Every structure is written in structure tokens, then in C-alpha cells.
Amino acid sequence: MIFPADLITVVLSFLFTILIFSYWIGDNPLFRIAVYIFVGVSAGYVASIAWWQVIVPRLLDPLLPTLLGGSTAEQLILLVPLLGTVFILMKISPRLAGIARITMAFLVGAGGAVIIAGTVIGTLIPQVEATINFFDPNTAAARNIDVFELAGNGAIILTGVVTSLIYFHFGARQKADGSVRRYGLIELFAWLGRIFIGITLGVIFAGVYAAALTALIERLASIINFFNLFGNT
Amino acid sequence: MRVFTAVIAIAAGVLILGGYFFPALADVQTLLLNWAIILAGAAALVGIFNLIAVHTDKIRRGEKGGIYSALLVIGLVATLLFGMILRPQHSAMQIVLNGIILPTEAALMGVLTVSLLYAAIRLLRRRVDVMGIVFLLTAVLIFIGSATLPFGDVPVIGTLIRPWVTQILALGGARGILIGVALGTLTTGLRVLFGADRPYGGN
Numbered sequence: 001m002i003f004p005a006d007l008i009t010v011v012l013s014f015l016f017t018i019l020i021f022s023y024w025i026g027d028n029p030l031f032r033i034a035v036y037i038f039v040g041v042s043a044g045y046v047a048s049i050a051w052w053q054v055i056v057p058r059l060l061d062p063l064l065p066t067l068l069g070g071s072t073a074e075q076l077i078l079l080v081p082l083l084g085t086v087f088i089l090m091k092i093s094p095r096l097a098g099i100a101r102i103t104m105a106f107l108v109g110a111g112g113a114v115i116i117a118g119t120v121i122g123t124l125i126p127q128v129e130a131t132i133n134f135f136d137p138n139t140a141a142a143r144n145i146d147v148f149e150l151a152g153n154g155a156i157i158l159t160g161v162v163t164s165l166i167y168f169h170f171g172a173r174q175k176a177d178g179s180v181r182r183y184g185l186i187e188l189f190a191w192l193g194r195i196f197i198g199i200t201l202g203v204i205f206a207g208v209y210a211a212a213l214t215a216l217i218e219r220l221a222s223i224i225n226f227f228n229l230f231g232n233t
Numbered sequence: 234m235r236v237f238t239a240v241i242a243i244a245a246g247v248l249i250l251g252g253y254f255f256p257a258l259a260d261v262q263t264l265l266l267n268w269a270i271i272l273a274g275a276a277a278l279v280g281i282f283n284l285i286a287v288h289t290d291k292i293r294r295g296e297k298g299g300i301y302s303a304l305l306v307i308g309l310v311a312t313l314l315f316g317m318i319l320r321p322q323h324s325a326m327q328i329v330l331n332g333i334i335l336p337t338e339a340a341l342m343g344v345l346t347v348s349l350l351y352a353a354i355r356l357l358r359r360r361v362d363v364m365g366i367v368f369l370l371t372a373v374l375i376f377i378g379s380a381t382l383p384f385g386d387v388p389v390i391g392t393l394i395r396p397w398v399t400q401i402l403a404l405g406g407a408r409g410i411l412i413g414v415a416l417g418t419l420t421t422g423l424r425v426l427f428g429a430d431r432p433y434g435g436n
Contacts, residue, residue: 005324012332020340024347036301038337040308041329047281047309048316048326054274058267081268085275092282101238103272104433109242110269112425113249115418121253123415127408153401160405161412168413191363193409198364200406202371203399209349209372210379216343219336 014226017219059085131161160196167193239428245269246426285309371398 019034059081066078088103090096133139134154140147166189172182182190245265252262288302296302312329319325353372356365377387378395386392424430 005328009328009332012328013336016333016337017340020337020344023344032298032301033304034337036305037308038333040305041312041333043281043284044309044312044316045321045326045329045334047278047313048321050274050277051317052320054270055278058271058274077264081271084268084272088272088275088279091279092286098234098434101234101434102241103276105238105242105431106245107269107272107276108425108431108433109245110249110265112242112422113246114266114269116250116422116426117253119415119419119422123411124419127412127415131408156401157405157408160402161409164406164409165413167409193406194364195367196402196406196409198367198406199371199398200403200410202368203375203403203407205349205353205368205372206375206379209346209376212342212345212349215339216346219340219343222336 010226010229013222017223021219055085131158134158159192163189163193164196164200165193166190167197235431238433239431242431242433243426243428250426281309281313371403374398 016034016038019030022028023031059078062078063082066074070078084103084106088100091100131154134157135151137147140150143150166186169182169186169190171186172180174180181187248258249262249265249269251258252265285306288306291302292299292306312326315323315329316326321330353369357369374390375395375398378391380387380391421430425432
């Protein structure tokens with residue numbers, strides 16, 4: 001027994017899968033219809049999530065109780081984002097859009113700080129530490145690996161890290177004949193870095209392709225299931 | 234106004250960044266981040282409104298593809314209204330999620346298999362250099378090495394080459410790219426904090 005909600009979901013899912021797969025015969029109106037509806041529906045869904053999970057619980061729900069019974073400090077703490085929200089809504093009107101800059105400035109400043117902290121604490125330090133750990137005898141002992149094997153692998157990884165970074169160094173000087181080239185040593189390391197980057201991108205490509213293939217198989221299976229479902233009923 | 238917006242951006246950035254290093258500023262940081270989350274939510278709504286405005290304008294002007302814009306606006310407004318009235322957890326919204334959004338995403342991903350294959354073939358025809366050859370050779374090796382076959386892993390490629398390439402060679406390159414991206418991001422963040430870059434329109 002299929003419930004109507006499940007039935008609608010299955011039919012919609014089948015329909016949109018077929019519409020998207022129609023792209024294989026070329027860019028066509030059916031594909032565009034599916035994509036435009038998808039963008040609209042996704043944007044509406046995201047907006048409703050932003051409304052119910054951010055604006056309502058963090059701003060609107062505490063608004064009335066705080067304004068009626070909260071202290072002055074609590075009221076101020078809530079009034080600032082309320083004012084900021086009003087300012088940012090001014091962006092809708094081209095005449096008043098300038099006022100939204102105040103809120104945008106706050107958001108950019110906050111975003112910049114979060115990015116700096118996230119980059120240093122979440123990427124730079126852990127990545128550098130992980131590279132150094134390959135040369136730590138204690139790590140080899142803890143992982144029950146031969147110290148030289150670990151250090152050898154670490155040396156290859158370190159070479160990859162350094163040469164990949166050098167590849168993105170584009171500082172160069174003009175030579176007497178007018179040509180612009182990087183220093184010979186940098187050019188050599190950059191060439192090695194290109195190999196490492198090529199290998200990395202190849203691995204990423206294979207991973208993405210495998211993920212895409214999995215999605216394709218899942219969709220094809222759903223189409224087969226759809227026909228089986230309606231063939232049996 | 235220009236100086237005022239720059240002061241706000243720098244002050245917010247310094248106080249939030251300070252919260253990571255000085256425990257005394259932790260409460261201020263939490264408060265400011267909470268404000269930022271609310272304002273980001275409001276900014277997302279403004280962005281959605283802008284999307285509606287752009288496509289409504291296209292329909293009004295009778296531009297080519299206006300019918301698609303109409304479908305987009307109808308889909309957006311209907312989903313937004315249902316979502317705001319019923320909440321995203323409602324079964325009707327789950328139909329939208331499981332019947333339209335997720336299958337379309339998966340199908341688009343599926344379409345990517347052909348596009349990626351085509352791109353790889355084009356790469357071989359257009360750019361036959363060391364990086365291109367290494368890239369494709371690695372991709373093919375990893376793909377063959379990852380394949381699940383009836384008799385198990387492909388000998389040597391699946392058991393020896395693939396793990397070594399992914400865990401040693403690719404790790405070195407990936408770490409280099411990641412650190413490079415992190416350094417670039419750090420520079421961008423610092424430029425905002427020093428007021429050298431003012432993407433909020435303070436220049």
C-alpha cells in the first residue's frame with residue numbers, strides 16, 4: 001500500500017530525473033524547465049529554513065518577552081540585530097540601499113575574523129603539524145610503523161607540499177633579451193610541483209567521477225523501481 | 234559614512250578575532266557571532282528577494298526565456314509560502330525535498346558522468362603536456378584501483394599503487410594546495426581587517 005505522499009514523491013522524483021537526463025540529447029526546454037523549477041524550489045526551501053531556524057528562534061521569538069520584561073541591556077542586545085535586519089532589508093530599495101552598508105560592513109568584518117581564525121586553527125596549523133608528524137619517532141612507535149618508512153613517506157609528502165607551493169610563486173625578472181622567466185631553481189621545483197598537483201587533481205577527478213557514477217546508478221535504479229512499482233500495481 | 238562602515242567592520246573583526254585568543258572577550262565574541270548569524274539569515278532572505286525581483290523583471294520585459302523565469306518565480310514563491318506557513322519539517326515540504334530537490338541534485342550529478350568523461354577526452358586532444366598526461370593517468374589508475382570486481386581488488390593497482398598514490402603522492406600535492414588556499418584566505422581576511430579591502434562599499 002502506497003500512501004499518497006509517497007506516491008507524489010515517487011512520481012515527482014521520476015519526472016524530474018527524466019527531465020534532467022534529457023540533457024543527454026542536448027540542451028532542451030525540458031531540461032531547462034526542470035533546472036529553473038529546481039532553482040526556484042531550492043531557493044524557497046532555503047529561505048524557509050533561514051526564516052524558521054534563524055530569524056524566528058534567534059530574533060522574533062525572544063523579541064516580545066524581552067521588550068516587555070527584559071532589562072535594558074537585554075533589550076539593547078536584541079535591538080541591535082533587529083536594527084541591523086531593518087537596515088539590510090533596505091537593500092531591497094535602490095534609494096535606501098546605502099544604509100545597508102552598515103550591516104554589510106559588520107557582516108564582512110565578522111566574516112573576515114571567522115575566516116582568519118578558521119584558516120589558522122582549522123587548516124594551517126593542523127596541516128603543518130600533520131606534515132611534521134611524519135618525522136616524529138613517537139608517531140612511528142604509536143602507529144607501529146618503521147621510523148625510516150614513515151620518514152621516507154614524510155619526505156615525499158614534504159617535497160609535494162613545498163614544490164606545490166613553489167608552483168604558485170609567480171615572481172620573475174625580465175632578462176636582457178626581454179623574456180620574463182622565473183629563477184632556474186624555482187622553475188625546476190615548480191615543474192616538480194606540477195607533477196604533484198597533476199596527481200592530486202587526478203585523484204580528486206577520480207573521486208568526483210566515482211561519486212557522479214554512484215549518483216547515476218542510484219537514479220537509474222530509482223527509474224527501474226518506478227516501473228516495477230507501477231508494473232505490479 | 235565611509236569611515237563609519239570601515240570602523241564597524243574593523244571593530245567587529247578585531248573583537249571576534251580577539252575572542253579566539255583572549256578568554257575575557259569570549260562573551261563579546263559569542264554575542265557578535267550570534268548577531269552575525271541573524272544578519273546573515275536576513276541577508277539570505279534579501280538575496281532570495283533579489284532573485285525574485287530579477288526574474289520578475291525578465292517576465293515583465295518579455296525577455297527570451299521569460300517562461301522559465303515564470304516557472305522559477307512560481308516554484309520559489311509557492312515553496313516559500315508553504316515553508317513559512319507549514320514549516321520545513323511538514324510532510325508537504327518533505328515531498329518538495331525528496332521529490333524535487335534531492336532527485337534533481339542526484340540526476341544533475343549523474344549527468345556529470347558524461348560531461349566529465351567528455352572533458353577528459355577533450356583534455357587529451359587539446360593539452361598534451363606533462364601535467365595533462367599525469368592527471369589523466371592518475372585518474373585512470375585510481376579509478377581502476379577503486380573498482381569493485383567479483384574477484385576483489387585489481388592486483389598491484391588496487392592493492393599497492395592506488396593506496397600509495399592517494400595516501401602519499403596526492404597527499405603532498407593536496408596539502409600544498411590546501412596550505413596555499415589557506416594563505417590566500419588569510420591574506421584576504423587580514424586585508425579586510427586592516428581596512429585595505431572594503432567589499433561593503435566603503436572605498
